[in-house]
Amino acid sequence: MDLTPNRGDCLSLVGMAREVGVLNQLPVKTLDIPAIPAQSNEVFPVELVSPEDCPRYVGRVLRGINPQATTPAWMASKLARSGIRCIDPVVDVTNYVLLELGQPMHAFDLSKLEGRILVKKAEQGETIRLLDGSDATLNDDTLVIADDKGALAIAGIMGGESSSVTETTTDIFLESAFFQPLSIVGRARNYGLHTDSSHRFERGVDWQQQVRAIERATQLLLDIVGGQPGPVIEAVSVEHLPLQPVVRLRHDRVDAMLAMAMPADVIEDILARLGMTLTSDVEREWSVSVPSYRFDITLEVDLIEEIARVYGYDNLPVRTPMAQLPLPPIPEAKVAVSRLRQHLISRGYQEAITYSFIEIGLAKQFDPEHEPLALANPISAEMAVMRTTLWPGLMKAVLYNQNRQQTRIRLFETGQRFISSDAGLTQQNVVAGVIVGNRDAEGWTAGKDKVDFFDLKGDVESLLGLGGQGAQFSFVASQHPALHPGQTAAIELQGQVVGYIGALHPQLVHELDVSSAAFLFEIDLDAALSGRLSRYVALSKFPEMRRDLSLVVDQAVSFSTVKAIVAKTAGEFLKNMRLFDMYQGQGIEAGRKSLALGLTWQHPSRTLTDEEINNSVNAVVSALSQECGASLRD
Structure with a gap:
């Protein structure tokens, strides 16, 4: 199954189920995720230093997990079929939620954190050892998750080794955040990385599902490793969250672009199945509220494209476009x-x-x-x-x-x-x-x-x-x-x-x-x-006259120089000039060379005389002697 870059909402089981349901007019079961009540009041403080890059960060402390627990077979099997290897139950749960809801998550070892969580830009030249064992030297345009000691993870891309969960970890801090796509795009590639998390954040994740994802992860962790969850904490900058667009859709515009009269109830049904909310204050117009997981819909034409896609391109009428298609003139002399x-x-x-x-x-x-x-x-x-x-x-x-x-x-x-x-x-x-x-x-x-x-x-x-x-x-x-x-x-x-x-x-x-x-x-x-138009010239019925010249010139003199001089002085009836031999060696002084030229003259309406040919030859030899120091070879 291939997805285009604009459909980041389908990078999850929930997203794919939603899409299959829309295309096949089937009801989609919603995943029941209850809110897990807190069993302690412990929280770990979070500060959004760069709210324009991360407007929402959700976290939760979970203490007393069982480090000896193993990932259940059903989850390990599903992860393996999805191409993800099992590591330990905590990491496996975050990967499972990633596949299920499309929300990347991360788990920190709580005992390795100091002070507070800071979501901020990295210091230029700051280094971090990542989970894959590689060392990254960070640029100051890279968003990081840090504590009071320094960077813990490259936000939205990969966690750091220093705060990673190990087989002895008993207390964790769960992270579920929304990072603006433009803050993540290109950053992974700058460090030679490409992860499942960066792939999703670059395309945009649902900015309203972070709490839902952390509740789902808590539910799974309690079932597998136990523990005592603290309350869900949320750091949010409302003014930096994406705006949920409301797009004006005109019925007449739909009909014009699809070249058919699309019934209003069909339009409303398709958009409703796509999770959109419609209101109508004007006849044959709707105000369409786009769901938070659809980053690719901002314009009226985006809605019309969705209507056509779900309705079925094969069901649209085929009509020859009525348009002028002017062909630019091509110069006749130009070679194709x-x-x-x-x-x-x-x-x-x-x-x-x-x-x-x-x-x-x-x-x-x-x-x-x-x-x-x-x-x-x-x-x-x-x-x-x-x-x-x-x-x-x-x-x-x-x-x-x-x-x-x-x-x-x-x-x-x-x-x-x-x-x-x-x-x-x-x-x-x-x-x-x-x-x-x-x-x-x-x-x-x-x-x-x-x-x-x-x-x-x-x-x-x-x-x-x-x-x-x-x-x-x-x-x-x-x-x-x-x-x-x-x-x-x-x-x-x-x-x-x-x-x-x-x-x-x-x-x-x-x-x-x-x-x-x-x-x-x-x-x-x-x-x-470039070329020139050919024109008809009758073949001459009169004989050609040929003279061969053997010239000695300096080594530095090129044939193109000799050719230009001959063409200029041989007269208008010179038909052909050919270099048929070049010689250096015995009999030719050092630094010079011998060029043998074949010159052919022909007049279109009469026979040329020997005197005319000799005059042309003499003019050629004289010009060559004066302009490039040529002499006839003995």
Whole structure:
């Protein structure tokens, strides 16, 4: 049986019985809990120092219990079937009341208490040893139960070892309290805890049943371990107790939201079965008093939701919604994200979906230039900040697969990265990818070579070419904190950096324990999806003219620089330019390299002459010589 977080009232046998009775129109038996008369006048004083966090605290002294008594078999069996192990009769009774009524309770050894009970905030740095044997250093926003010596328990979460009930305990002080949900939410997680008590207090317990719970526990304890109960004491701050809401419900609103004419007697019957009190001073309207155990009902729509749920969603009429559903126009030139994904899949990649939350250490390693946005209530330390790049999640996926003997990994992801600045939070859509391991998939003809920078660059170039303007992008040598200093390029579009590509930095390779070199890219998604409308151009019927150039340039000169110069000076009829060889070694002086280019010209309406081609070649060679010191190879 699964419960949503808003239904804390069902975290008990009484609550579940109440819900089953409502849904099946069955009467629910009420648990008869008589008030146990006091046999002594002894009380232990209680002071609410933080009444806004604990507006009601109920206690009772019980002396002379039998420490040799054992938990009866019927109770032990019920606790075991509920997943709770037996400890001793006193603790078992408090656990039983927790399951039965949904009210967490605690029992202190009275002989270990000094002075009075104080319900207050902890001192910053105060320590307490808990019942599970762990030591907790408390924050000053944590509510504790204390006596004159110090903290006895973390309120609503777990008791302390110093005041715990043992096999020699003969006198106890029973606690039954109401803690405001916001005072408990997140506190257990701060100390690495999650208990049955915190689970219930976080969702809200009935703030009117504390006395009823302590009477039930007293009844059970007297039957099992005996003893002499003192009077029930109650410390309460009425102004801090939750208000019992009275919600206005309009019949017309019910009919409109459920798209049917709901009879008034059906509405009244459903709400009455849910424990609500109805009064009506206006025709077709009710004032509905919500019971104290329903923290999730404060608005009219909450009541209508309950009516629909109990009436049965399957019994409501099905109607097509009458609404305008405008579809936003999509630029015709823009590449669809689905096409981008399919393209990468066709090139051997697999799509990954990773968390937007990462650990702060990983965020600093991959992107130290941006301060990550910290979460107020992180799920864990490994998910404490918002990612500023998709690379950490992809690399964790790589490591996960490598640890499972995967030797060839190609992953990509589309998602958001979150950049925090003085101007606010920027959420940027990006596409990122990583390749690791063998170049070819395993097979008879597969080679043993590992992937390199140019394998990834080829994939990225094909991706950027989907929109028909791949030539507008350029790869410029650059630096990035997460990438290898000598194998990093910025991806530029019209002079603006839109992404990065490169090998993972050797230091990160070592720290992450990656088995082989990893190559990554990340590009702004809008830039990657940008394109231009294609237009029909007739195929030329005239021959192509090709010239091959073997150039010698400095080692630092990139092909993109050479390509830009050639495109600028070769003339309008240059159809294609291809780098088909690169050479370094014998015959080439140190610090230089040889690039072999294939240049193809074609005119759409006539045959180009040798003189025109030679003039273009000479212009290219001259420009290369002047702008990047290139010379023709002998």
